[in-house]
Amino acid sequence: MADLGHSGRPAEAGARLRAVRLALWAVAAILAVRQTAVVLTTPSGERLTDLETWVGPEGVLDVNGSIYDSTRFTGTPFGGLVLKPLTRAAETALGWGWIFGSLLLVVALGLVAARALPQPVGRRTSLLAAPVAVSLLMLSLPVRNALWLGQTSILPVLLVLLGCFAVRGERASGLCVGLAAALQPTVLLFIPLLWFTGRRRGALTTAGTFAACTALAWAALPQDSHTYWVHHMAGAGLGGEADALANQSLHGALLRLGVGGPPETALFLLLGAAVAALALRRAVRYAHDGQLLLAVAVTGCAAVAVSPTTWQHQLLWVLLAVVGRVGERASDRLVWPVAVVLVTTLRTEMLLPHMAVLYPLRDNLVLLTALAAATAVPFLSRTSPYYQVPVATEYAPPAPARFRRVPLLPFLRRVSTRPNLLLELLLLRVTYAAYQQVRLAATGGSNSAGRATAEHHGQLVLDAERFLHIDIERAVNHAVVKTDRLREFFDFYYESLHFVVPLTILGVLYRRRPADYRWARSSLGFATLLALAGFWLFPLAPPRLMPTLGVIDTVHGVQDFSQPDYGTLTALTNQYAAMPSLHFGWSLWCGVVVAVIAPWRWLKALGLLHPLCTVSAIIATGNHWVLDAVGGAAVVAAGFGLSYLFQGPRARPAARAAAGTSREPVKDTAPG
16 A cells, blocks of 8 residues: 555656646647737738738839838848748738748747757756747747747747757758858857857858858849848848837947947947857857857857847847856746846836936846846856755745645745845836736726726715715815815825835845745735736726815826816826725735834834824825725735735744754755
């Protein structure tokens, strides 16, 4: 019986692994269907714009003269030669074929990348890597942009990976990389990588293939080839303006910084040469270390930087850098992959605040990530003792729960050490940006339908408060308006402390009480997610935006109710996201956390005073109903409840002290 039970465990684990793998492939399929639907449901003139411009009726590739006369075609002459036969294809059939063909290229790219992971790779990683890679590629901005525009930029990346990992023989490898270079000339940077890693025949074949394809295109399209290689200097200046934000290359960054003319050209060439040399040195070292996929990613990131123009659909190389391992501690291991995934899947506006001082960083964020991967990030060598087994994470001992099945997610253990600060800031910023987007989109902006719905819900709330005899908003608002100092106090409290107090509490907990920081942060996150659902399902006009109520907006000023868009007071927030009140909810969270953790009674009382002042401020200024505060309290209570259910109760200080004297902290020894 013991043998049967022991032998059943691997089978059960294998079944779970297969189920997870199937679920991940289902996610990848859903993402592929979604991307296809987004493109195909877009009107014909707004989708596949580059492809239709090139090969559609009277397209660039089907007219007399140079294909570069309008600068709409940005590919190489060889790329134009390959695409020219498609000009006779029906536009609709070509669109369908191009989309599904591109999706197949993405799947092939994910499969090859998953098989190329540096060894040794565990069975779980080897089975799950492919669907995860395909899903990340589907989510990435370069793939989404390539599908939307009908671009060819996925193919060169796949050809390089096939040449380095899939085909047999150096000649076949060089042929693949040479074809990729014929489509995207900066791929020529892989020639020295092949040469210095012992694949000299492959390097020579790459150069020969590129030269042959370029010569073939020159013979077939001499005027176009002269325009591309001589007049436009290998494609520089084609497409959009070189200083546009979409050009994430050193050339584009220098132009955006105000450097121009011969000084910019000289500086670009100097920096480009330095980046290429340093990146190739690092790539050769990683290739000799057995991390050829990382070497390919580093070289590709250098190609992104040194190209005169690198548009969004050409930035897939940056995503490949996610395979590098950075950090000796397990708690630091996720920082680099999370940063790369966020940079390549989200708009930069979601990663950095809307502040003028951060514009140079935000405008060049993808380029800076590529430069960091190519020249600066200290990727671990496979010979490092921390490559497979990083320094373990210490966990606080679990506190006993009242319910047998709590915690529902026991793997979410309480960490007793500080989490990585950069990772926390990244996740905090992205979460808040998502919160802003959902809050803004909850009612569809300031359109008449959204406004009517929000005002209807406002009337329902007012009727409910009248039934409960708690409709005090107008009376309190008018009483406060008559006292200037009281009005100024509540206006200041409403505008100034909403973010300052929660961030201060999180900062203090991060520094002094790491385990409690995670408990508090998780509770706040759950509460905010529930509030977003409330904003989406129940858009609500606050008292100050109810035309017949007569509430005075003390914070934003007098509203002109004759204007249809009077509710759009700022470009950053949805004025109809009132239920539940996160102004009160976050302040209540602050009060509960301080009351639970603070060591002194006066500090506990001060913490509980904050939600009392906040609820007074939101009602006095006309920004929320009384029932909004009730809703805020409900989502905060649910947030603490979900944290309890998923992670178990917060560890008591006495229990932590006793555990610290009786035994060592629990450590996670799993490889990173």
